[in-house]
Amino acid sequence: MARQRTEDTAGGAAAVFGPSAVTEYLEQVVEQLRDQRGGAPSDSIPALAEADPERFGIVIATADGHVYAAGDADEEFSLQSISKAFTYALALEDLGAEAVHEKIDVEPSGDAFNEISLQPGTGRPANPMINAGAITSTWLVPDSERDLRRDRIRAAYSRCAGRDLAISPEVLAQEHDAGDRNRALGYLLASAGIIEGDPIRALEDYFAQCSVLVTCRDLALMGATLANDGTNPVTGEEVFAPGTVSRVLSVMSSCGMYDDAGEWMVRVGLPAKSGVGGGIIAVLPGQLAVATFSPALDRHGNSVRGVLACERLSQDLQLHFSRTARASRSTVRASYPIDQSPSMVRRNAEADAVLAEHGTDAVVVELQGDLLFTGAETAIRTVREVALDAEYVVVDMRRVDEIADYVLPLLARTRAELREAGRTLVVVDGGRVSRSVLEGEPPLEVFPSRAAAVKWVEDALLERHGGPGCTPSRVVPPDSELLSRLDPEDARAVQARTVERSWRAGANILRSGQNFAGIHLVVSGDVSMSVRTPTGERIELQILGPGMSFGEMALGSDGKQHVTLTAVTDVTARVLTPEALAELEEQDPVLALRLWKAIARDGYERADQQWRDAAVHASATDW
Incomplete structure (x- = not known):
């Protein structure tokens, strides 16, 4: 089985650099919310009532399978009502949306999760996130040729989590003993014709799905599977079809947080589902899932710290559906x-x-x-x-x-x-x-x-x-890139015809459109070569340092400068002026010819290198 990419696995960036800034942020949220001690664990069964109210974990799992965890991320707890979303998804996969809708509506009820009521007229449960709807979803999942319904449901949860999940015998026994209200719902559904036949087996399987043990990390990967259109981002297995996920997330948006769903969407703005075991799962489609665990519940049956944590993350990280990034290319x-x-x-x-x-x-x-x-x-x-x-x-x-x-x-x-x-x-x-x-x-x-x-x-x-020769602060003309192509005597002869000039940082040395103003051999400082686009934007083409030359390209382009040269730092150069070049051609045509050959060779090699660099950059960035 593939292993999730997580911040606390051995090796990789976490081992070298420590926890990611994202993990550190989650750790800060956990520490800042630990003092929130309102609410109490559910007393519906002993296993829940005895849960340690100090336990608190937060996990974010991205839609491409990266996991960031803080706090009690690996503490096991029972799935409880969070199971409803995934069993509903399995029923949709098995029977299709139309057949499931005939038995379960998708409207918010406004009632408590365990209210004993059905819709007037149709007799259907209001939605699959209340107990009546969840029991119906469980009943709708058929046995297969090889596996019983209970095993198929647990297997679906396991495929979403990326590991084999187990049913707690202790929790299951307690759910069975405390299940009279749910049995009443089961018989009510049978009397209305929603469940056909004896509901007992469906009820026992419903108790079993609520008793599946998960960690906050498991829950985050289950949510990330929904965020990733039904495909587990770690294992690559498609658990649910995208159409199924769309319907499930829509129902979670309006019904997932019991009778507090409206306030949740205003303040957090994410499709979510909670459970009285203390877990909450919230999904940002296409991007990530947040899972929290803290056993103390509010009057709606939602984790007190979990709700606060989701509100905090939604606000800090702008996860609310009304503020998320518009669709775009990869970042x-x-x-x-x-x-x-x-x-x-x-x-x-x-x-x-x-x-x-x-x-x-x-x-x-x-x-x-x-x-x-x-x-x-x-x-x-x-x-x-x-x-x-x-x-x-x-x-x-x-x-x-x-x-x-x-x-x-x-x-x-x-x-x-x-x-x-x-x-x-x-x-x-x-x-x-x-x-x-x-x-x-x-x-x-x-x-x-x-x-x-x-x-x-x-x-x-x-x-x-490198050595000191790699970045010299000063280069005399005979050692420059251009004149070093001549023999030393010729280089010194050319240097003798140059004059020294200096510019302060920020000064324009040559402007585009200016007539040929000589060959400039940079002795010290840096020079920027740039052009202007038709819209006036300045584009920097090259930086020239000591030992480089400029100005000679105008000799091959109608005698005009086509770029602007600006001093980045204080600059000193030796300049072979137009007059000195003309005098050299007249007085020593053989040396002038050798200089022209050096200029041509230098220019061709520069152009060739620029073309190569442009081709490599284009291939590296053309996505």
């Missing part, structure tokens, strides 16, 4: 190492060799769509998994549409967890992260562009793994 758009799509910085051969060797030590994770809870959970999980093998993780949030308030603190906490394990997380936000998060503890490293973030990571890798 994680792409994930790829930076050597597949490097920065726009032109580097020397020594640096290129180091980055080629260590490029997989840094990974970019691109996000998109709405970053609410399920999107944030997926993003954080992906970051933690990527960081198992990478020293640096760049989270690109520029394509994210909506960011919930709680997401950035979760991301900051994840960054702290990674930092403690020797990893570094940085964020590309496009200017959307608030100052409060930037200045929080621990703060996030935030960059306005992917190019700036990847450059920062590359510089860090070079500092860690």
Whole structure:
């Protein structure tokens, strides 16, 4: 049997980085609500009355099978009325919606769960979530050729939970002894023709389904199966058809929380079902399920702490159906190492060799769509998994549409967890992260562009793994990328014809449309190369550092600059002016020809590398 992907299993991200920020959030909720001691355990049978009211657990299971648990997540308790939703689903699978509807309506009753009443006229139970409807659902499930009804019901629950669940003999015996009111309902249903024949066996099987033992973790996976359109997200087994799940969740929305269902939908806004054993299951279709366990009940028969916990999660994580994310693509758009799509910085051969060797030590994770809870959970999980093998993780949030308030603190906490394990997380936000998060503890490293973030990571890798020649702060012209293509004597001769010029950080060095203004050999500082789109948006193409050159491309494009060059830091360069180049061609045409060959070779190699980088980036991100 497949094993659920959970935060507390050995190995994986949890073993390296500790609990996820999601798990830590749930642990905080458990601790903050433990002092809520209203209500009392059910006294309907001794096994419930004797339950420890201090027990409290919360579990979230996502629709793709990841589990986050806090508190008493593995304490067993009896399923009780939560079983009603799953037996109803099994009856729908066996007989179809029309046949089941002939016996059980789907209207809220407004009565207590064990009210002895049937609808006037039809004689049907109001819905399958009250006892009369649940007993009818149990009766509707037929025996199979190999298994009795009771075993088929338990097997369906087990397939939803992903493990074999057992019936408690102790609870079953007590349910049998205390079952006179339910027997009265059974005979009432028989007298109305809803149950055909003797209801005793159906009643005993109903007692058995209520006596199935589960943990909060089991319950969350059962809910996640409903959230995943009836397919268990861990085992991959389809337990119920999507149409069945749709009907079950609809009935849970209006009838699942007994006579408190209306208030529940206003305050929590999730299809849910509770049981007097202290469990609650709540489902956000397509995304997740929440399960809680705490035995003390309110006057409606719902867990006091469980209701408070669900309200808290719905509010904090914006799980209410009226606030959930609109349908969109997967939150994680792409994930790829930076050597597949490097920065726009032109580097020397020594640096290129180091980055080629260590490029997989840094990974970019691109996000998109709405970053609410399920999107944030997926993003954080992906970051933690990527960081198992990478020293640096760049989270690109520029394509994210909506960011919930709680997401950035979760991301900051994840960054702290990674930092403690020797990893570094940085964020590309496009200017959307608030100052409060930037200045929080621990703060996030935030960059306005992917190019700036990847450059920062590359510089860090070079500092860690490379020598001083990888990131020189100053490069004399003969050692520059362009002039090093000449022999040393020729390089010195060209340098002798250059003049030194300097620019302060932020100054424009060359503008698009400007006439050829000479070949600039960067001695120190960084230069940004950019263009403007037809709509006026500035797009950064490349960062040039010491040893790089610019300006010469205008020689091959009608003598005009087609890009803008701006000083990122204070910049010093040696410039071969147009006049000096013309003089060189006139006075030493052989050297001029060799310089032109070096310029052409440099240009072709740059273009070839840019095409390769563009192709790799497109293949890495084209989802």
